[in-house]
Amino acid sequence: MKKAIIATVFTISALNLSAQESQTVYNFLRLPVSAHVAALGGDNITISDDDASLLLHNPALAGNVTDRTLSLNMMTYMEGSITASANFVRACGERGTWAIGGQFMNYGTMKEVNSYGEQTGDFSAKDICISGTFAYALSQHLSGGITAKAITSYIGQYNSLAMGVDLGLNYFDVERQWSVSAVARNLGGQLKAYEDDFERMPLDLQLGITKRLVGSPLRLSATLVRLNDWQYGIGHHLIIGADVLLSEQFYLAAGYNALRAKEMKLTDSEGSSTHGAGLSIGAGLTLQRIKLHVAYAKYHVTTGSLLVNFSYSL
Numbered sequence: 001m002k003k004a005i006i007a008t009v010f011t012i013s014a015l016n017l018s019a020q021e022s023q024t025v026y027n028f029l030r031l032p033v034s035a036h037v038a039a040l041g042g043d044n045i046t047i048s049d050d051d052a053s054l055l056l057h058n059p060a061l062a063g064n065v066t067d068r069t070l071s072l073n074m075m076t077y078m079e080g081s082i083t084a085s086a087n088f089v090r091a092c093g094e095r096g097t098w099a100i101g102g103q104f105m106n107y108g109t110m111k112e113v114n115s116y117g118e119q120t121g122d123f124s125a126k127d128i129c130i131s132g133t134f135a136y137a138l139s140q141h142l143s144g145g146i147t148a149k150a151i152t153s154y155i156g157q158y159n160s161l162a163m164g165v166d167l168g169l170n171y172f173d174v175e176r177q178w179s180v181s182a183v184a185r186n187l188g189g190q191l192k193a194y195e196d197d198f199e200r201m202p203l204d205l206q207l208g209i210t211k212r213l214v215g216s217p218l219r220l221s222a223t224l225v226r227l228n229d230w231q232y233g234i235g236h237h238l239i240i241g242a243d244v245l246l247s248e249q250f251y252l253a254a255g256y257n258a259l260r261a262k263e264m265k266l267t268d269s270e271g272s273s274t275h276g277a278g279l280s281i282g283a284g285l286t287l288q289r290i291k292l293h294v295a296y297a298k299y300h301v302t303t304g305s306l307l308v309n310f311s312y313s314l
Helices: 002-014 035-039 052-056 059-064 258-263
Strands: 069-076 082-092 096-113 119-137 142-155 158-173 178-192 204-212 218-224 238-245 250-257 266-268 271-273 279-286 290-300 303-313
Touching: 035 052, 035 250, 035 279, 035 290, 035 303, 052 059, 052 069, 052 082, 052 096, 052 119, 052 142, 052 303, 059 096, 059 119, 059 142, 059 158, 059 178, 082 119, 238 258, 250 258
Parallel strands: none
Antiparallel strands: 069 082, 069 303, 082 096, 096 119, 119 142, 142 158, 158 178, 178 204, 204 218, 218 238, 238 250, 250 279, 266 271, 279 290, 290 303
């Protein structure tokens, strides 16, 4: 394979969090887009807030977003890598909502070497996803949504192309403050492989529930992820999170992701440590037209990640 592309693919795969993930492509789609979701453990499909970034985790939540909202999102990753996204939400009749968006991940510049380990130059790698979402209120409490995605990845002179679909349902009882969701993320497959071997999409079947304690500022969430892959025990599929809703304008959030802690656990002669992986924190501020969310978590063993969401209602 030209210019040691196999080594390059392994380099990109190492940016992901586990051996299981390295068996799939486009694993940047597993990373959280919403800072609020990141603060709650990295996966959440049930918080029914006016937050445009949430629809990238569950398309059924698009109907909760204020008409004509523009959202900009950014996350720092390991050194030299950065991911960003943007989406625009528009109401469509009394029950419908549509949105368009895009995600981008840049892995920076890396050394290009031949089969003897000699450097022959530099190359870059990046992933891109363009999406369109439609959500519809099926009843007073139930809504559904679908997101269609065109995905491409570039590694030096090689590239691949895929199409994917996210499907989501959400049941939300305003009076009792119950929210229950089911989501199938990244259904689809490659249309063009890097070379001859077609690889799998990072399919993720998820179930979630969120409940605000009546008369209390505390809102609890639990999400089951990767229900299509049972190589781990049930406890490692569970993500828990909690919001403290201090007012209508401000919240604090924290979460724990057991699977991430397991995947990023390091062992040496002195023992083993998760070095804070799996834990996450964040906060959000809502003004009349402006919303700001921030979160901190670890998605790579070398560094922590800061996520920032900014949205504006036109």
